[in-house]
Amino acid sequence: MNTEVNLAGIKMKNPVTVASGTFGYGREFDEFIDLNKLGGIITKGTSLKPRPGNKPPRVCETTAGMLNSIGLQNPGVEYFMEKDLPWLRQFDTKVIVNACGSSIEEYVELAKVLNTLDIDGVELNLSCPNVKAGCMAFGTSYEGVKEVTSKVRKVLDKPLIVKLTPNVTDIVEPARGAEDAGADGVSLINTLLGMSIDIEKRRPVLANNMGGLSGPAVKPVAVRMVYQVAKALKIPVLGLGGIVNGNDVIEFMLAGATAVSIGTGNFIEPEVSIKAIEGVEEYLKRHNIEDINSIIGQVQMN
């Protein structure tokens, strides 16, 4: 049975990665799971300089999901390359850095640094809904995505995956922007912009008022968008949004994803990614499928 997939030039032993912002840089999960078993680790969103993040409360639970407005708190790329990357590299898993910035110049500077590092790829974050400048501001239009992606592409030789926001009318447009700019793949979906109100205080629960919705609640939206993008684009799709088990992984792959990320599920069960890999293997066995690649995009529409 073959579970190896090739995502945008990144050969992974299985299609399961862990999503940016839900796994730190891996250390916390090393206490619970064997990181060697993961297809890949996508790091916490990392910027050129450290970012303090937003005021608390930053998270709140919603029905079958949660809202977050972390605001890309991270120690910056220098800290990452000195402290976390050497540690991460001891594991036999792919390391993909989620890169975020407030301006095109910042994305480009960061990409130049990332190009020199021993990493397997870059996930360009054009989709965080929780920061004032950059990120999602670029990610909602064809032109915006194309402009940032093409400038990053010029300085980055490593596999480049553009992470897209679902907060758009037509997800295929920004996805095409990434493809036309030379991206090797796209990942979707980032969180859906939402709001939760404390009815006693008559105020939003989050200090930032709005935040990104994630968890099983968003899965059908994510599956739909992955399907639409995979159908329209030639480059591969990394699918995510509410995955908590192997069946969910299969569902995303049938919709067209070449690989997937598990995000919020990591908060509930630290072992969720490993269990999902096992679940995928069981599915393949049960259906006598020799090669996992043969199910990608194989949903039969009604």
Place this chain on the structure above:
Amino acid sequence: MPIHAKCKLVKKEKLREDIFKFSVESTEIAKTAKAGQFLEIRVTDEIEPLLRRPISIYNIEGNLVEFIFQVKGKGTEILKEREIGEYIDILGPLGRGTFDYKNKKNIAIIGGGIGVFPLYELAKEAKENSKVNIYLGFRNKELVLLEDEFRKVSDKLVITTDDGSYKEKGFAIDFLKQDAENEKIDGIYACGPLPMLKAVQSFAKEKNIPCQISLEERMGCGIGVCLGCAVKVNAGEELVYTHVCKAGPVFDANVVEI
């Protein structure tokens, strides 16, 4: 090091209509847990409610780990229905910021309302080598909890109610302040509502007494990856956030801005 395990519920006690004490079996957690740490409890195997519930450790006895929780929403509503003999999904013990009472001869512990729970294990452990004064404040007589338990692990116990309906009338901090005039206090440890923590923090600073406070904030993961439970660090002009679940929940009162 935290573990993830299903732990058998062996004792369940209703302390008040909305407050429950659970005793679960876990040799591993009991062996490694430190005073001030907490557990992340999954109340259901379903995806709703989704997140784990952070609940502080109340007491460790042999291979038993005890926690007390107030029923506040859908998660704790489900949790309170769990029966003896069932297994509870626990991640813990969590938090690297724990109570440090070693080498302190005279300590003062101050708690308010449901914030008193994480202070019991601290008092019990500290009592072995230190003189322990405990000050617990509640809104009124009906809300007073665990008086006998705290009496056993203290040299002096002061219970206050805001309205004077039971024992001393007033705020617990005022009685701590009074005693501090006449006795030497080498360390203050606090957990409770924010106004209390602020008062304790500023008193400790004024008197230059080492002080630790246990904080809470809305949490996502409980293990330091989602960065949800942010608390501001006292870093001058620079804005720096640390996180309750990993750096805390117990902090040096001088380090955090609350």
